[in-house]
Each structure stands twice: as C-alpha cells, then as structure tokens.
Amino acid sequence: MKYTKDQILAMSKKMCENTLMETLNIEFTEVGDDFIIAKMPVTPRVHQPDGVLHGGASVALAESVGSAGAYFFLNAENIVVRGIEIAANHVKSVRKGFVYAHASILHKGRTTQLWQIKITNEEGDLVSLVKLTTISLPKTQ
Template sequence: MSHTAVTAVTVEQLNALGQGYFPGYLGLEITSVDNGEVAARMAVQPHHLAPNGFLHAGSVVTLADTCCGYACRLHLPEGANNFTTIELKSNHLGTARDGAIVCVAKPAHLGRTTQVWDAVVSNAASGKTIAIFRCTQMILYPK
C-alpha cells in the first residue's frame, strides 16, 4: 500500500462531487473520510423502493459503489488520473422500507492497475447488515 497515497479531501468536497449526478439525485451523503475509508448515508425515500415496497437492490448497490468509487479516487497511485469499475458483486441479506441506510467502504487491495474494495451496507437504526458488496476498479493512466 505504500505506493498508493491517500489524497486529502473533505466530506464537503465529496458531497459536492455527486451533485447533479446519480449519487446526488439519490440523496447520498458522504458522512466521513477517515483512515482510507469512506462512509455514507442515504435516507430511504419512496423512489429508492421497488414496486414491491422493498428497498430496490439498485439503490443499495449505488450507495456501496459510490462509497467504493470515491475511496478509490482518494487512493489513485502516482501518475494515475482516473478509474472505472470493472466488476461488482452484491449479496443482499435484508432490506429497509424507511429510515436510512449507511455504508462503509474499506480497501481489500490497492494495486497499481487494480483496486478491490469491500463495503457493508447497514440499516442505520438497527445496525443490521443489508448487503455485503465488493468491487474491482481498473486504474487509468493518461495515454
């Protein structure tokens, strides 16, 4: 991990980054950037639900993928200028119909060409795990 520097950024800067884009539209709020991890919160609204009344899996994945993507952005190796998600997996263990869900993303692998991030999405009130998420990011360099 020594070759990957953590870029200093504030919660406010990350929240501004998502405005006008999908994370902002869904109401994702970055709540902390600490020790290489990124945490976020999303208040559950009707547009986050599937027609069956349960939290839509896409809403959960968006929260987790955004946390992991922002964290990857903060850990780009020297010379890299961007990244893209090349694989993701999500195991859904529960749901929420109201309240809020929270997520914490942590690095599993910080390489020069790929990064692997793990995230856990939980019910904010009960702490119950809703989903376990893993994604692989391809690190991009200028051509």
C-alpha cells in the same frame, strides 16, 4: 492520505452534484485512513414496487462509495476510476430511514483495487455485502 478528511468530504459533496449520487441523495459522512462512509435515505424514490429498498439502489450506493475511496486513497488527480466488477448479496430488507455504506479497501494496487462495502441499516444490521473491483486509468483529456 494526500487530502485532509475535511477536504475529502467537501470534494465528495461537490463530486455528487448533477449525478446519480445527487439523485439518490447520497451523502458522504466519514472518512478514515482506509475507509469511507456515505449514507442514503430509504424513501419511495429508491423502493422497488413492494415498498422495500431496491437492490439496484444499494449497488449504486456501494459503487459510488468504493469508487470515491479509490480516487481519494490513490492520491491520483491524473486518473479516472471505473468499476469493472461488482457482486452484491442482499440479506435484509429496509423500508424507511437511512442505509450506510462503509467501504474498506482490501487490495490497493496501482491499477486495480478491491473493495468490500458493507451496507447497514440504522440499527447496524447488515443489509447488503458488496465486493467491488475498480480500475484506475490515466486521464486522456
């Protein structure tokens, strides 16, 4: 890891400014050698009409965390990371509190990366299981 854990958390906070991640109140909380974790509050802002967490908000959380992990773990300041495929299974509803996204890298290629993101509630129950494929492209600017 090129950056320290504290640097990654600080950079992640800055990266969220004026983005969907800020709108959803996503906060990066922990980083390890091969994982990154963020949390998101479950409030009416991220509910579907019947008052439970919207699957789209869960997917946005998962892609945000996996993409951030790809950027930091590839130690590549000269790349941009894009999600190219995402698949999610939503298995439990959440009405309030926080959900936590734990992104672990399964394949760390130079061009493509495969991530598993487990989204859990405050009790540690699985809410969604997400598979994300990212691609690293050279910056053109």
